[in-house]
Amino acid sequence: xxxxxxxxxxxxxxxxxxxxxxxxxxIADYPTDGWGKFTRTLRRALRGELFVGLWVVLREMIRFDIxxxxxxxxxxxxxxxxxxxxxxxxxxxxxxxxxxxxGLCEKICISxxxxxxxxxxxxxxxxxxxxxxxxxxxxxxxxxxEVCPELAITxxxxxxxxxxxxxxxxxxxxxxxxxxTMKAGTQVEFEGFGAITPHEDxxxxxxxxxx
Amino acid sequence: xxxxxxxxxxxxxxxxxxxxxxxxxxxxxEIYIPTMCxxxxxxxxxxxxxxxxxxxGMDGFVLSCNTPPVExxxxxxxxxxxxxxxxxxxxxxxxxxxxxxxxCDKSGDCDLQNKTxxxxxxxxxxxxxxxxxxIKHWGLIDYEASxxxxxxxxxHVCNEVIGDDAIEVKFGGYxxxxxxxxxxxxxxxxxxxCIAVCPVGALTSSGxxxxxxxxxxxxxxxxxxxxxAGCPLEYETRHASINGEDELYRVKNNFEFTSLCGAGxxxxxxxxRASSDEVAxxxxxxxxxxxxxxxxxxxxxxxxxxxxxxxxxKLGVKLFNEDARKFASFMHxxxxxxxxxxxxxxxxxxxxxxxxxxxGSRIATDNPGVRYALTTAAKHNGAKIVYMHPMxxxxxxxxxxxxxxxxxxxxEGVIALLANSLLSEASLDEDERAFFDELDLGYIYAETxxxxxxxxxxxxxFARASKRTLIIGNDIIAHERSSNIAKLAxxxxxxxxxxxxxxxxxxxxxxxxxxxxxxxxxxxxxxVGYNAKGDFLISSLGSxxxxxxxxxQQEGTFVSIDNRVLPxxxxxxxxxYTLNDIAKxxxxxxxxxxxxxxxxxxxxxxxxxxxxxxxxxxAPLGEDNRGYILDEVECASNxxxxxxxxxxxxxxxxxxxxxxxxxxxNYTAKTTQLPKENFLRGSAQFAVAAKINDGDKVEISxxxxxxxxxxxxxxxxxxxxxxxxxxxISVDASRYRFEKSKIVRIV
Numbered sequence: 001x002x003x004x005x006x007x008x009x010x011x012x013x014x015x016x017x018x019x020x021x022x023x024x025x026x027i028a029d030y031p032t033d034g035w036g037k038f039t040r041t042l043r044r045a046l047r048g049e050l051f052v053g054l055w056v057v058l059r060e061m062i063r064f065d066i067x068x069x070x071x072x073x074x075x076x077x078x079x080x081x082x083x084x085x086x087x088x089x090x091x092x093x094x095x096x097x098x099x100x101x102x103g104l105c106e107k108i109c110i111s112x113x114x115x116x117x118x119x120x121x122x123x124x125x126x127x128x129x130x131x132x133x134x135x136x137x138x139x140x141x142x143x144x145x146e147v148c149p150e151l152a153i154t155x156x157x158x159x160x161x162x163x164x165x166x167x168x169x170x171x172x173x174x175x176x177x178x179x180x181t182m183k184a185g186t187q188v189e190f191e192g193f194g195a196i197t198p199h200e201d202x203x204x205x206x207x208x209x210x211x
Numbered sequence: 212x213x214x215x216x217x218x219x220x221x222x223x224x225x226x227x228x229x230x231x232x233x234x235x236x237x238x239x240x241e242i243y244i245p246t247m248c249x250x251x252x253x254x255x256x257x258x259x260x261x262x263x264x265x266x267x268g269m270d271g272f273v274l275s276c277n278t279p280p281v282e283x284x285x286x287x288x289x290x291x292x293x294x295x296x297x298x299x300x301x302x303x304x305x306x307x308x309x310x311x312x313x314x315c316d317k318s319g320d321c322d323l324q325n326k327t328x329x330x331x332x333x334x335x336x337x338x339x340x341x342x343x344x345x346i347k348h349w350g351l352i353d354y355e356a357s358x359x360x361x362x363x364x365x366x367h368v369c370n371e372v373i374g375d376d377a378i379e380v381k382f383g384g385y386x387x388x389x390x391x392x393x394x395x396x397x398x399x400x401x402x403x404x405c406i407a408v409c410p411v412g413a414l415t416s417s418g419x420x421x422x423x424x425x426x427x428x429x430x431x432x433x434x435x436x437x438x439x440a441g442c443p444l445e446y447e448t449r450h451a452s453i454n455g456e457d458e459l460y461r462v463k464n465n466f467e468f469t470s471l472c473g474a475g476x477x478x479x480x481x482x483x484r485a486s487s488d489e490v491a492x493x494x495x496x497x498x499x500x501x502x503x504x505x506x507x508x509x510x511x512x513x514x515x516x517x518x519x520x521x522x523x524x525k526l527g528v529k530l531f532n533e534d535a536r537k538f539a540s541f542m543h544x545x546x547x548x549x550x551x552x553x554x555x556x557x558x559x560x561x562x563x564x565x566x567x568x569x570x571g572s573r574i575a576t577d578n579p580g581v582r583y584a585l586t587t588a589a590k591h592n593g594a595k596i597v598y599m600h601p602m603x604x605x606x607x608x609x610x611x612x613x614x615x616x617x618x619x620x621x622x623e624g625v626i627a628l629l630a631n632s633l634l635s636e637a638s639l640d641e642d643e644r645a646f647f648d649e650l651d652l653g654y655i656y657a658e659t660x661x662x663x664x665x666x667x668x669x670x671x672x673f674a675r676a677s678k679r680t681l682i683i684g685n686d687i688i689a690h691e692r693s694s695n696i697a698k699l700a701x702x703x704x705x706x707x708x709x710x711x712x713x714x715x716x717x718x719x720x721x722x723x724x725x726x727x728x729x730x731x732x733x734x735x736x737x738x739v740g741y742n743a744k745g746d747f748l749i750s751s752l753g754s755x756x757x758x759x760x761x762x763x764q765q766e767g768t769f770v771s772i773d774n775r776v777l778p779x780x781x782x783x784x785x786x787x788y789t790l791n792d793i794a795k796x797x798x799x800x801x802x803x804x805x806x807x808x809x810x811x812x813x814x815x816x817x818x819x820x821x822x823x824x825x826x827x828x829x830a831p832l833g834e835d836n837r838g839y840i841l842d843e844v845e846c847a848s849n850x851x852x853x854x855x856x857x858x859x860x861x862x863x864x865x866x867x868x869x870x871x872x873x874x875x876x877n878y879t880a881k882t883t884q885l886p887k888e889n890f891l892r893g894s895a896q897f898a899v900a901a902k903i904n905d906g907d908k909v910e911i912s913x914x915x916x917x918x919x920x921x922x923x924x925x926x927x928x929x930x931x932x933x934x935x936x937x938x939x940i941s942v943d944a945s946r947y948r949f950e951k952s953k954i955v956r957i958v
Contacts, residue, residue, distance in 0.1 A: 100313040103427045115453040120421040124346060126314040127421075130453045149313050208338040 072160075081192035083140045083155040086133055088175040089189075095182045098152035101128040105144035105153055113137035114144060133175075135166045146194035154190030216279075220286045233275035233286055234262055239832060244288050245297060245329070247304070247322060248362035249276045250408055251467045251833060253371045254591070256363040261300055261326070264288050272296065298330045304360050305332060307341045308411075315358070317412030319425030323360060339385050349397035351417055351477055351884060352406060356388045359413035365389060365405035372470055374575075374586030374610050375399040389413075400606065400872045402579065403476040407466040418477065418884045419461045423449050428460055432827045434769055434777040434837070435475040436510070436762035437875045439715040440558065440580020441771025442471050443829065443837055446479060446763060446782035457783055459763065468833035472579035473873045478882040483751045485758030485787040492788045495757040496796045498739050498747035504529035506732065507741035509717035510751075510876060512767025512779065513817075514807040516719070516726040518794045519741065525797050529730040531738070532723060534716055534944035536731065537688045539724035542713065544694040547850025548701035552725075552816060553841055555704060556680050556712035557773040558584045565592045566676030568629065568669075568709075570599040571622055572684020573869050575606035578714050580772065581682060586610050595672040599625055599661075600686075601949070602867065605927040613669055617659040619861035619932065619949045623692040624655040626699045627855055632666040637706035646852045658858040683713045686948045695853045702852065714772060716944065717876065718762070722770035725815035725841075732945065741790070744941055749793075752877055760785035761878065766805045766822060768838060776817065776838040778825045816841030861951055864901045866891070866911060866935040868948045874938040890923035891954075893933030898924055900931050901954045911935060913952040916943070 031037045060066055069076060078084075089098050101118035113134040121127035145154045161169055177187045189195065216227040220242050227236045232255070237244050247259035255276040263272035267285035272293065280286070287293070304323060312318040344356035363380060366389065370376045377399035379392045391397040406414045428447035435442040444464045451458035462479045464471040499505075505519060505528055523530050546552050561567060561584035575582045588594035589610045598604070598611040601619045617625045631647050639647070656663060673679065681703060687696050704711045715721040723729075738745040740755075748755035751762070764785040768776045791804040801807060808825070811817035818839055826836045871892075873885045880887055891909060893901070903909055905924035910917060918940060928934070932949065 101421070102313040102318070103424045107426045115450065117452045118421055118423070132453045205334055207335050 078157050078159070080190070082157050082159070083142045083145075083192065084157055084159040085135070085155070085161065085169050086144070086175055087154050087156040087158075087177065087190075088131075088172070089152055089154060089187060090177045090182055092182075092187070095179060097128070097176065098150045099128050099131070100150055100152070101126045102149060104147045104149065108143045108147045110141060110143060111137045111139050131172045133170045135161075135170050142193060145190060145192060148194060151190070151195065154195075155192060156190075216282050218280045218282065218284045218286065221288055222285075227280050229279075231279065233264060233273070233278055233280050236280060237275065237286075237288065242288060244275050245326065246276065247300075247326060247360070247410060248364055250364050250368065252470070252587070253364075253367040256367050258361060258363045259300065261297055263293060263296055265290060265293060294330070298332060301327055301330045301332045302335055302337055305335060306337050306339050307357070308360070309357055314421065315412040316415045316420060316424070317358075317409070321412065322410030342386065344388065348417065349391065351401045351403060351473065352397060353415045353417045353420060354389060355413050355415070358411050359389060360411055361387050361389075362410055364408040364410065365414055368404050368408050368466070368470075369399070371590040372583055372587055373400070373402050373404050374582060374589075374606070375402070376609055378405065400575070400579075401473040401477070402471065403473055404466065404470050407464055407471070407476070416461060416477070423447075423460050430463070431780050431782045433763070433782060434771075434779045434827075435471065436481075436718050436769075436779065437472075437474045437478065437879055438578050438580065439718055439720060439772045440578055441718075441769055441773065441775060441777045442475055442580055443469055443777075443827070444471055444475055448782055459782060465829050468829055470580075470583045472583075474579075474875055474879050474885060477884040478873065478879045479763065479782075480883055481761050481878040481881045482764050482783045483753050483758055483761040483785065483787075485753075485785070487787050488757070491757040492792070495739075495747065495749055495788075495793060498756075499526060499528075499793065499797070501737060502526070502528050502739045502747070503735055503737040504531055504730070504733075505739050505741055506531040506743045506745050507723075508532065508743040509534050509715075509720040509723045510742055510762060510878065511719060511723065512762070512765060512769060512804070513719065513722040513726055513776070513811055514767045514804045514822075515741075515765075515790050516723045517807045517811055518790050518799065518804070520727050521799045522794060522797060523728070525799060528739075529733075530727055531732040532727065532729050532743070533732050535720050535723035535727065536729040537693070537945055538713075538715055538720050539729065541688050541693050541697045542724060544697035544850060545701045545711075545713070546846045546848070548698045548848055548852075549704055550845060550848035552844035552846050553774045554711045554713045556682075556710035557775075558712075559773070559835075560678070560710050561585060561680050561682065561712060562587045563592065564588045564676075564678045564680040565594045566673045566679040567594055567596045567682060568599065568680075569596065569682040570625060570629075570684060571686035571690075572682070572714055573600065573602065573604055573867070574682070574684060574714070575604055576870055576872055576874075577685055577716075578772070581712070581714060582607070582610075595669075595676060597669050597672075599629075601930070602932055603929055606872070612672060613665070615661050615665055615669070617661050618858070619865055620690075620859040620947070621655075621659040622687055622690055623696050623699075623855060624659040624858055625661065626696050626703075628652070628655055628659065628661065628666060630699045630703050632670050633703055633709070634706050639702075639706060643702065643852060646854070650855070655855070655858075677708075679707070679709045681709045681711050683711065685714060685716045688713075688716070689945055689947050691859070691947065692856055695855070698850050698852050701850075712772060719769045721772070721774070722768070722776075725770065725817075726812050749790075752881065758787045759789055760787070765789075766803070768808060768811075768822065768825070770841065774816070774841040775835075776811075776825070776841060778822065778827050778838055780827070813842075814844065816844045818842060861949060863931075864897065864952055864954050865932045866913070866950050866952045866954075867932050868937045868942055868950065869934045870936050870938045871934075874936065876938055877941070880938045887939065888923075889920060889936045889939045891920040891933050891935050892923050892925040892928060894928040894930060895924060895926075896929065897931050897933045898922070901933075903954060903956050908957045910955045910957050911952050912955075913950040914943070914946065919957065 031040050091098055103116050106114045106116050115132050117130040118126050119129050181187050214229045220237050225236050225240050234244055244262050246262045248256040257274055257277050262275045264275045265287040266273050347354040366378055369378050377392055378389050381388050381390045406416050428449050431446045433446055435444050444462050446459055447461050448457045449460050459479045462476050596611045597613045599615040687693055703709050740748045742750055749757045749759055751759045763782045766781055768778050771777055805822035808822035809819045813819055825838050828836050871888055879885055903922050907922045909922050910919050
């Protein structure tokens with residue numbers, strides 16, 4: 001069900017088709033002469049739209065089955081593609097960090113907020129020694145998640161950012177999926193841009209092996 | 212001889228001259244033929260077979276890289292069959308190639324990546340049993356055999372251009388790997404050229420490994436600041452750690468046409484980290500006000516030299532720089548005969564030579580750029596190379612065809628004999644002929660210890676040569692009789708087809724010698740040192756009273772051995788003061804140091820081009836578009852050759868001021884990756900003469916200098932001369948490089 005939706009989205013992107021759900025908004029032309037502008041001003045000033053708004057609020061106040069969400073007691077579910085504070089994922093197989101330190105996220109970041117440092121570790125592997133995202137600069141564009149070849153950096157759904165330091169949200173250790181989550185098998189894959197497309201398994205061509 | 216061959220590539224009429232291959236002609240005419248193993252500066256490796264083309268009248272494909280065209284042939288570079296062949300080659304390259312592009316150092320500028328994408332290799336039909344191929348650690352170089360595609364570029368470069376001949380292919384079909392030649396571990400000069408040419412990530416720099424990727428690094432085209440060869444290079448910078456400042460990560464070069472030695476490639480982090488210190492700056496101004504002289508080194512830009520010259524005029528101080536002064540006086544004597552201000556040769560001239568005489572330099576370590584040019588000449592033109600020096604050099608063994616070992620200090624006699632042989636049939640004027648007639652050949656042969664037959668052998672081997680070069684090394688510059696040697700060298704150039712290359716010692720010795728009017732160094736007080744010793748020290752080395760920028764933190768120009776004015780650029784920012792700021796305090800006002808570039812001494816051949824108008828690149832076919840070549844300057848040729856002096860005798864324990872491989876000066880000594888072996892190295896014979904043993908701590912004294920070093924026995928050396936490194940001390944450039952010295956063991 002879910003995959004079908006995605007597939008439809010991927011397959012039908014032609015918004016210009018006549019029978020699509022898109023339509024042009026009917027907006028009157030802008031006045032060009034002085035008189036036109038004057039009458040538009042008058043019309044807008046005397047329309048009484050203010051009272052429309054006041055009426056809506058008043059109506060909701062006295063109604064009983066209201067739709068207002070009682071935040072923070074209640075929370076709206078957010079979409080799988082919501083781009084909030086980043087997360088660093090682990091490999092399902094080994095629980096090891098997925099990040100290989102290629103630095104593509106740092107390179108692509110248009111607000112220059114990612115910095116990464118790597119080295120050759122004792123086991124001759126590339127180790128990420130430092131990783132930081134400056135959330136003060138991040139515009140949550142999602143390019144880092146999109147470019148990541150390992151699906152290591154993704155956006156999460158954590159949008160409640162209240163603290164006295166922005167850095168508190170972006171400790172590398174906090175971004176990493178906790179081992180408990182890995183053990184429980186509840187690490188959530190990001191479904192936004194850059195994620196694996198449906199039927200990826202069928203599209204992979206296998207390398208022949210001589211043995 | 213020069214025959215033109217007309218033929219067609221893809222229907223386009225092209226012309227080849229003799230010696231050209233289909234590939235070189237195609238490239239010249241901007242017709243694309245893909246290659247994997249081709250590298251312009253070596254003979255074709257012919258291992259990749261990517262460059263196959265179809266030729267009319269031929270069945271099958273021909274390799275365009277090593278096939279010369281024939282008259283009228285029609286070449287097709289692109290067809291379905293060719294594409295199929297090339298895609299299959301790419302597939303074979305991709306068999307079992309580890310998919311570690313995400314971490315591979317080469318990723319981003321990897322030929323295998325590029326070509327795999329270019330040929331749209333979307334399916335693999337081949338397979339082979341994978342095998343364990345552990346990573347080899349060879350000091351500064353790492354070799355990961357599983358990534359190696361056996362293009363053999365590294366082997367060709369090592370053998371044909373560098374001359375180390377240190378690696379070879381161990382053939383074994385799919386099991387082939389690159390191995391060190393004749394030894395377990397890699398034993399070479401660690402130029403790292405194999406890393407540069409490696410199209411994949413098989414050969415990597417161990418110091419750089421996994422620290423950054425190609426796409427993260429900013430590239431700054433510049434010029435190497437270690438020796439006078441003026442090799443082009445690119446510094447690559449990136450921030451260090453997450454809050455760190457920019458740092459130099461590595462150096463790369465345009466390996467297709469130029470080479471770089473290990474000091475240039477691995478010795479890049481000699482920058483001077485300093486912050487603006489106003490107190491020190493004011494002290495420096497005070498010191499200069501009361502100074503009697505400024506002593507400086509040649510490791511500065513032309514612009515700095517120009518500012519020093521302006522300061523000299525303004526403050527009435529003397530300028531001391533023995534290295535450049537000696538060089539200038541040598542060149543002055545040379546000009547007095549040749550009538551030209553600059554020497555006529557260049558590295559390119561050496562590369563194209565088929566006969567070379569080299570005198571007065573242990574060139575492999577003095578100037579690797581010249582060594583690589585010599586190797587190229589030897590391997591590609593079969594050049595006859597005569598090496599005249601009191602010491603054999605194991606590094607040059609594969610390249611030189613004749614070693615003329617002469618006694619220490621007898622260079623004047625040697626060059627007189629050389630001139631005598633080369634100019635025996637030249638139409639000299641009377642005085643000159645008289646000079647040769649009056650030569651006491653018997654005495655000279657005896658003193659120099661070179662036999663007459665050695666010269667006749669040389670003349671025989673030179674008989675068929677058409678492009679000849681005489682290289683004059685640094686020993687001669689500070690020789691007691693350097694003036695007469697210069698004149699004799701100029702005479703050789705004047706009356707024979709030899710071109711002359713004089714090797715300047717430091718990166719900008721030549722530039723300084725052209726810009727500054729230098730005074731003889733006196734041992735006086737109140738001397739301000741600018742990168743050289745003085746009572747007040749302004750230094751880019753990190754120790755000193757006022758810090759200035761090192762050469763990788765400055766804009767400016769150098770003059771290289773090719774008489775080429777080369778731009779250097781800022782790789783790392785410098786926060787402190789510059790010489791220009793000091794000049795401003797003395798009302799010599801220009802906004803930037805590089806504003807002086809167009810004001811450089813036009814009498815010395817500088818062209819008056821502004822710094823920002825200088826180009827710094829090599830064209831796709833390798834033409835050098837870096838900076839400009841100094842204008843030729845005519846000068847009076849009224850010099851007279853003097854009679855030969857008595858040859859000096861050097862007996863006992865002699866040391867030769869000579870740096871080990873990969874070291875040149877205090878700046879290379881500062882870098883982290885380069886080895887810093889400051890041993891006194893000598894032969895077993897030397898050890899016996901000096902009564903010292905391997906590993907002894909010794910005190911070496913000559914003149915007024917005393918140095919303590921560890922002695923190391925070196926089996927590659929012979930004779931009674933030991934090598935004393937100078938990179939970690941400041942050496943007096945006014946002294947002849949061979950020193951009679953007293954060596955005492957310290958208990």
